[in-house]
Amino acid sequence: MSLPDFPSPVELDDGARLRSEVDDFIERDGQLLVLKGNDLTLLSHVASAAVLATMDEEQTVVSLAEILIDLYGVPEGVDPAIAIRQIVAVLVERGIVHALP
Amino acid sequence: MGVETADTFRVLIVDLEGIGRAPAGERFLRHELEARGIGPDVISVRSAGLTAQDGGPLHPRTVKAIEDRGADASGYTQRQLNRDWVDEADMIICGNGADRDEVAARFPAAAKKTFSLSEIFYLYEMVVAIAPLREHPALLMSRVAGADLTDDFDLPPMSHDPVELEARIEALADQIQRAAFWVATIWQSMLPEDPSSRPAMQPGDHQVDLVAFGVTVRVVCTGDAPYTLATLVDRTWLWLKAPAPHEGEPDVTISIAVYADEDARLQARADGWMTYETLSQAMHFLSSTVTVRAIDRRAGQLVMLHAAGLATPDGKVVGFVAPSGTGKTTISRTLGKHFGYVTDETLAIEFDGTVLRYPKPLSVITDRDARLKEQMPAHDLDLMRAPSSLSLARVVILNRDPDAGDEPVVEQMPLLHGLAVIAEQTSYITHLPAKLHTLADTVESVGGVWRVTYREAAHLVALVPALADGTVDLAEAEVPAAVGGVA
Structure with missing residues (x-):
């Protein structure tokens, strides 16, 4: 099962390295408002955690999934491998996270 | 006319086949921009087709339609839509809703900057009446979802049936040319001045000097009746008139020509004047030009919100933030009879919370067919002058709800x-010294962001003093889920 109301999972290997890059952000209670170029995005807690985890150091898809599972547990009825790629897809689509070559 | 730079506003026009509507749009829009002295270093325009054949020719009938209307069709070859062009574009304009949906399906990240021609035509001047060009796509997109628009300005694809094509193409070309003229006129009114192309004043021209949140502005008037135009500007902008003529070069000069004769307009346009057929048109666009050029000059120096501002007698300002076309002017007209009128559009705040008055004429839609807003001077509407010393007291998001009760409901937003709402209505946030943090500091210094849900502007009159003083019973706002799930 995949996360409802999310885009299709991004096609990345488990070892693909991820990094977030933003122009500015404000954090309140673990949630981020992000400025990237002229675009603003208010992120959910789980997406915020993904961005923070990849901001100072790169993470692989697997290590990022582990961080999020540590924080929030495994989403019920959802394949974590698919869910992490769906969350990353949202962030990649907005230019906030990118896969390193 | 220079080459593209990082500051260039990039427009991409997209249709299905890339042989008719999009190329015509590209060439007509380039033609109109060039006629206004706007080079590709300022606004670049290119086009592509969803199913175009790279390198293929333009449809010969399209070539004729473009050239018959005085634009240049030479050198065009088909280009299929590609990721690089989509990524580089600041705004993507599609022939119709189906083309827009296809662009968004292929390039989901581009959905937020992709519009059908009908969306552009019907929403543009309502939504982005007064804002720097780069902010237009986000402002437009914030209103598309809730807008009840017809699609009758959409363009059908080219037909492969020769008889049908012949019948359709002239109408299509006329419609595209009209849209190009209209969009170019709007964009010109919201661009910074290029002093190198400023026309020289001639004997008989008149000028009016204004001050807009600390920016010295000179409006130079020429045309059939420069004195009449200058008098109209003087009277309409009375509350922003400079106390004495500007000494030396003003920060901003706006050169306006009004000619009834088309040839005279073309000549004036070529000479660098912003040129209009009627006084009403000139006054409509002047409001945008003064405001946007002043915003451009103060980028990074002030927090500038798309907000109405009303002041209590002791100078406390309540800023009512809302997208254009959703109630700011009505709020200003109604509350401004009871409280000092600070602005109906741009709330300019220094970093210490001092508010600069900008009591511009109010833009009121009186003739929807003419697509113009009448500029009504504040003193004609019996609005009250705001005190000279003003400080920000509250930032309130306006939420007009026709089903709301008589009592407005005030909520504290997380x-x-x-901030996500306010930031979208903030000009040049990327130029602020600490970007989002500067905005957050400004907002948090006055108690964060409040939201008021109301039915009629008149219901807010009794609430303004309590909003300014913070003596309001606050409800806790329900907020929608954020991007990336609800965890």
């Missing part, structure tokens, strides 16, 4: 949710 800071990030409130």
Whole structure:
């Protein structure tokens, strides 16, 4: 099962390295408002955690999934491998996270 | 006319086949921009087709339609839509809703900057009446979802049936040319001045000097009746008139020509004047030009919100933030009879919370067919002057709800949710010294972001003093889920 109301999972290997890059952000209670170029995005807690985890150091898809599972547990009825790629897809689509070559 | 730079506003026009509508749009829009002295270093325009054949020719009938209307069709070859062009574009304009949907399906990240021609035509001047060009796509997109628009300005694809094509193409070309003229006129009114192309004043021209949140502005008037135009500007902008003529070069000069004769307009346009057929048109666009050029000059120096501002007698300002076309002017007209009128559009705040008055004429739609807003001077509407010393007291998001009760409901927004709304209505946030943090500091210094849900502007009159003083019973706002799930 995949996360409802999310885009299709991004096609990345488990070892693909991820990094977030933003122009500015404000954090309140673990949630981020992000400025990237002229675009603003208010992120959910789980997406915020993904961005923070990849901001100072790169993470692989697997290590990022582990961080999020540590924080929030495994989403019920959802394949974590698919869910992490769906969350990353949202962030990649907005230019906030990118896969390193 | 220079080459593209990082500051260039990039427009991409997209249709299905890339042989008719999009190329015509590209060439007509380039023609109109060039006629206004706007080079590709300022606004670049290119086009592509969803199913175009790279390198293929333009449809010969399209070539004729373009050239018959005085634009240049030479050198065009088909280009299929590609990721690089989509990524580089600041705004993507599609022939119709189906083309827009296809662009968004292929390039989901581009959905937020992709519009059908009908969306552009019907929403543009309502939504982005007064804002720097780069902010237009986000402002437009914030209103598309809730807008009840017809699609009758959409363009059908080219037909492969020769008889049908012949019948359709002239109408299509006329419609595209009209849209190009209209969009170019709007964009010109919201661009910074290029002093190198400023026309020289001639004997008989008149000028009016204004001050807009600390920016010295000179409006130079020429045309059939420069004195009449200058008098109209003087009277309409009375509350912003400079106390004495500007000494030396003003920060901003706006050169306006009004000619009834088309040839005279073309000549004046070529000479660098912003040129209009009627006084009403000139006054409509002047409001945008003064405001946007002043915003451009103060980028990074002030927090500038798309907000109405009303002041209590002791100078406390309540800023009512809302997208254009959703109630700011009505709020200003109604509340401004009871409280000092600070602005109906741009709330300019220094970093210490001092508010600069900008009591511009109010833009009121009186003739929807003419697509113009009448500029009504504040003193004609019996609005009250704001005190000279003003400080920000509250930032309130306007939420007009026809089903709301007589009693407005005031809520405290969670800071990030409130900031997300406010930031979208802030000019040049990327130029602020600490970007989002500067905005957050400004907002948090006055108690964060509040939201008021109301039915009629008149219901807010009794509420303004309490909003300014903070003596309001606050409800807790329900907020929508953020991007990336609800965890």
